Amino acid sequence: MKVNYAVKQLAKLAGVSVRTLHLYDKIGLLKPSIRTASRYRQYGEKELLRLQQILFYKELDFPLKDIIHILDDPYFGLVSALEGHKAALKARKERLDTLLNTVNKTVNHLKNKTMQNYEELYEGMPREQAAAYRKEAIEKWGEETVLRSEKALLELPKLDIERLKADQKNIKQALKALEGEDPESEQVQLQIARHYANIRSFWGISDPTDLKAINYKGLAELLVSDERYLAEDGKPDPAFATFMRNAMIYFADNKLK
Amino acid sequence: MKVNYAVKQLAKLAGVSVRTLHLYDKIGLLKPSIRTASRYRQYGEKELLRLQQILFYKELDFPLKDIIHILDDPYFGLVSALEGHKAALKARKERLDTLLNTVNKTVNHLKNKTMQNYEELYEGMPREQAAAYRKEAIEKWGEETVLRSEKALLELPKLDIERLKADQKNIKQALKALEGEDPESEQVQLQIARHYANIRSFWGISDPTDLKAINYKGLAELLVSDERYLAEDGKPDPAFATFMRNAMIYFADNKLK
DNA sequence: AGTATGGTATGACGTAAGGTAAGAGTCAAG
């Protein structure tokens, strides 16, 4: 009563892939007991047992070359090999401990330099205002985008965020000073371009196609429909809102593709 | 005052190989600041700093692809990446713990099934006799060989060693029964061949060239010069020693190459 | 008998992070 397994059967039995058995055959780790006339591999019980042993040593992270020796050379120093292996494993574990320590330290270090929470992120705005801001941003760009960007913002070093916020303030001030100019003038458009880049940065959008003209125009409409976005000091400024909307729309239509 | 490093200089400074810098250049991880007219790479201070950062993340086991993103994309979620990495490191550590446990168990299991010490290995012989046996073996085959074989023997499952010992006894008894025969007869030579194989196994010599004819003949001479080697029960047997020596020498001269 | 389905064999390419080597060009010093 001899039992024969085809490659796939043996593979399923042992939980390995057919490719693996092909490989083991080629490197002489596990040869089929026979080949059929059409060169199909046939494995018997002995091979199944050997495969179990192979998998055991493989689980111990022995390279296949060593496993060949372990199984084929009865005088192979198995115990010393295991002891040596144990030492190697210990060393690797210690290295991992060191790594974990370093990673922890790094994370803490970074966290101290980053925003701690959403209040801080939206600081400067009244709480309800921040909530509304967020809600509308979600409506405009979708929840996923906003969450992703917030996550990125929270991980950004404080200085960078402060820089972004400061930039935004500067841009608005520069625009405010240009309020009498033609919204299509080069000076205004330059500031609008800065604003666009800043918005993209703030939302963590690196792929230009992610914030298309249509979105930016939507943001422009948002400006006039809710003056809150332009209230530097809490006081609305509808004239400036309209001015900026026009500049943004022109920018979106002409400079963005 | 600008400082320029050639590849080898930078490599030495940072403790990496030139090939590594070539690779980092090719994958866009660290490009030289300029190339000389003859396409020699030149690195500046900025590149040195970047290399330091690269090595930091590399020590944390980040793949180079990730490091590119970490360094080039300011919106890369570094903290989440680190947290995720920490989780991966923890998982690897736990796996290592499991492995260490298994290895330990395996070693203990094996040790229980193997010889514990040299006394046990040479058991059956009086202690001084074992020491002399060992000393002469060292003279014959060299200390390294003997130590290696003893190490192998000590790691061999008990059953196997017992089998070897039993075989040796059997062979000698079979030869004793053939003492009146022609040493060159096929029956005798068959047993001698078994003896030779046994000796080889016992000394853990798997490479046939390691125990050449000359050694085996040396062992044969040893037999008559010191009858202890044939004293089954402690009583010398010079006639049998001579018989066996002849058989061995014939075997060595004719069957071994 | 022909075909649809699915197992099989072989070979080749790709992976991560370089090591190693080959063949050719470059630089500074003696």
Place this chain on the structure above:
DNA sequence: CTTGACTCTTACCTTACGTCATACCATACT
């Protein structure tokens, strides 16, 4: 002008397979 030290690019090698691509084989169904 030669020698030795450097450098360039190209390309193959490593581990333990995964993933095709191509072609052959086997069995069941029509």
